[in-house]
Amino acid sequence: MEFEFLMKECPLIAILRGITPKETEAVCEVLYNTGIRLLEIPLNSPDALKSIAIAVRGNEGRMLVGAGTVLTIEDACRVYNAGGKFIISPNTDVDVIKETKRLGMISIPGFFTTTEAFTAIKAGADYLKLFPSILGSGYIKDLKAVVKKPIFAVGGVNAENLSEFLDVCVGAGIGSALYKSGKSLADLEGDAKLFCQLVSRIHQ
Template sequence: MTADLSSVLGDARILPVLTVPTAATAAPLADALAAGGARCAEVTFRTPDAVQVVKVMAAHGELTVGAGTVLSAEQAERAVEAGARFVVSPGLEDEVLEKCSELEVPVVPGIATATELMRALRAGVDTVKLFPAEPLGGTSMLRALAAPFPQARFVPTGGIRAAQLSGYFSHPAVVAVGGTWMATAGHLERGDYAEIRRLTAEAVVGSAA
């Protein structure tokens, strides 16, 4: 249906999920993530400046930037125009899938049930966001869904912390793991880019272990 997510992310397996309040934060945040070894990032469409944040971070040059919390075709289009290389949604919305297919960008819809996964696969999408991963049961839920759908690939996101990475990455169906702990609202409010860099580096090392 669209380009494959793995072809866009390359060997990047840590996906920082970012809710960035102002575009002024975007450049130093991109610097901190890249310095920590991140090669991709998801900018959520939860703030008024999200489009501008995508533009600034996409222009950084060292990060493959995607748009997250995309709920409509219009948001998907604006995200791609701003430089997003992939689109992530918290749920399975047909108009988002169709728009991403039209734009020829990878789309990662959120799923929480076997029925939703079957719908995604039927629509030609084989990489999905298991969301919210930890509240759904974490790696136990991942294994339960992966067993009857060996063609499916997963990007678990939601409630995951650094200590849980090895459990997710031990499953061959996991393409990448998304998380907010590397750059929280508190980090951004304080301008604590050194801590963002440290947490990102820790996560990148954990993804390779």
């Protein structure tokens, strides 16, 4: 399934930092049933590659699974071998971006300055990721005057400010406001429904 197609269904990436292989299947099922279609499993989660493989096997044809906190080309290759379809990094690393594209995956590197943005774009990045909580949506709006790649807001995005960031970004990555280790499936379901309802209202 195409990343862009699933973005149109729901422009949110669920960041499952800290998830374990044992809970992956159940968490994915809850998120799918509430409308989320894109899953990021950060590599600093316990046994992350196993969780990625489990998520991929259980959701083929209905969700896309990728990895976050990808810092090296070796990490990118491991994610590819586990079945991951996109790579998200906290930084702009040209080698990681180029390897991601060589492997046929979607590249979403992190950036903060225009210099980093243009470096990432030149290397082949498909999307860009910005930690917006420090400077807010106004900074992203100003950047878009010159940075033409679509930007994800990731970090500090919650139910209160989601609308603000989706006004200027193509999508958002939702971390602890949606999922955290030890959270019950019922609470996860409630928060996932809330975020998907907010998206529906924003896009009306």
